[in-house]
Amino acid sequence: GAVVSQHPSWVICKSGTSVKIECRSLDFQATTMFWYRQFPKQSLMLMATSNEGSKATYEQGVEKDKFLINHASLTLSTLTVTSAHPEDSSFYICSVSPPGQGLSGQPQHFGDGTRLSIL
Amino acid sequence: KQEVTQIPAALSVPEGENLVLNCSFTDSAIYNLQWFRQDPGKGLTSLLLIQSSQREQTSGRLNASLDKSSGRSTLYIAASQPGDSATYLCAVRPRGTGNQFYFGTGTSLTVIP
Numbered sequence: 001g002a003v004v005s006q007h008p009s010w011v012i013c014k015s016g017t018s019v020k021i022e023c024r025s026l027d028f029q030a031t032t033m034f035w036y037r038q039f040p041k042q043s044l045m046l047m048a049t050s051n052e053g054s055k056a057t058y059e060q061g062v063e064k065d066k067f068l069i070n071h072a073s074l075t076l077s078t079l080t081v082t083s084a085h086p087e088d089s090s091f092y093i094c095s096v097s098p099p100g101q102g103l104s105g106q107p108q109h110f111g112d113g114t115r116l117s118i119l
Numbered sequence: 120k121q122e123v124t125q126i127p128a129a130l131s132v133p134e135g136e137n138l139v140l141n142c143s144f145t146d147s148a149i150y151n152l153q154w155f156r157q158d159p160g161k162g163l164t165s166l167l168l169i170q171s172s173q174r175e176q177t178s179g180r181l182n183a184s185l186d187k188s189s190g191r192s193t194l195y196i197a198a199s200q201p202g203d204s205a206t207y208l209c210a211v212r213p214r215g216t217g218n219q220f221y222f223g224t225g226t227s228l229t230v231i232p
């Protein structure tokens with residue numbers, strides 16, 4: 001069964017709207033979750049690392065004021081795209097790694113992604 | 120910074136053929152490498168995880184190898200089927216830079232019935 005639940009799966013909204021995407025770890029507590037973005041015909045690019053109880057770590061070039069990340073519990077991280085514009089249209093995917101296996105043995109489990117279309 | 124490249128970018132084969140997908144990475148200091156499958160408009164499905172101390176992993180018709188010193192991994196698919204058509208991504212987890220994965224550019228596979 002699914003290890004990671006991501007919601008919603010598809011969002012279409014007007015420019016200027018803020019959109020919240022949820023990522024839930026279903027099978028284990030996750031102190032760290034990751035948010036990726038994928039543009040059409042491109043690979044996944046890490047946007048930020050979500051840390052439970054502390055600030056997220058953003059990759060270079062990702063605006064932290066535009067992409068707000070909240071990791072309020074050990075099973076839930078949210079990504080809010082604030083004042084979204086058409087260039088923010090993309091496929092957003094979150095991932096988690098199970099704890100306790102050592103970094104070598106840790107696979108990444110991904111949500112099904114959220115397709116965001118800004119009109 | 121780790122860079123991951125996959126060759127070829129696209130591949131089309133007739134059903135039943137064996138095929139090899141290639142992945143190369145620039146920094147051999149990794150914890151592990153993972154192969155994923157992505158169907159159009161969908162999320163990622165994990166296929167195989169190879170730890171840095173391992174040379175290969177097998178699951179059904181899939182076999183993945185890792186040559187860490189040369190920065191290469193291959194995904195071998197035996198007796199390909201139309202249902203194998205998808206984009207295949209490899210990702211590496213570098214040492215010392217946190218827990219994130221760096222993804223390759225992907226290989227789009229089409230298996231023709």
